[in-house]
Amino acid sequence: MADNNCANAIQLAYTAYGGNLKAVQxxxxxxxxxxxxxxxxxxxxxxxxxxxxxxxSAHRSYSYGKIYTGAYVKHLVITIVTANSSAKSKAAKFHTALQTDRGVYFFMGRRQTERPMTS
Structure with missing residues (x-):
């Protein structure tokens, strides 16, 4: 991504449904x-x-396995989700929600979603 002027990158790993679903963002x-x-x-x-x-951070073998990629202003979000047969029915909805949630965060502007701390 350096050829495309990538300044920074971070990778996050998630598990859900008792480890039956794994996600990398x-x-x-x-x-x-x-x-x-x-x-x-x-x-x-x-x-x-x-x-x-x-x-x-993903399953080696899986019943559901997809990658979503989206450009949101100055951020590119890639979300990989794998699930075994126990979580397959929930995987697509989880995947869409995770990608959309992160994309909306960047699309709407981080400053608008952050709240100042008050005492």
Whole structure:
């Protein structure tokens, strides 16, 4: 992603439903929305091969396994979800919610969603 001017990246790992569902979310920050869009285009249908992520944070074999990628202003969010047969029925909804929640956070602007601490 350095070719697309990626400034920072972070990877988060989640488990749900007693470990029957696992998710990895990669968030990449870019200096401009055009850089973000260019990176998203470059990764279209190739994020699994072209982004390094901890595969140990996902199931080795799974009943549900998909990757969603979305550009949100200056951030690119990649969400990978795998689930075994016990959580397969819940995986698509979980996946959509996780991707959308993070995307809305960046799309709406972090400052609007943060609350100042009061005493």
């Amino acid at each position: 990669i968030i990449l920050a870019f200096p401009s929305s055009s850089d973000t869009k260019n990176a998203a285009k470059a990764l279209k249908n190739t994020a699994d091969k072209n982004v390094a992520w901890r595969r140990s």
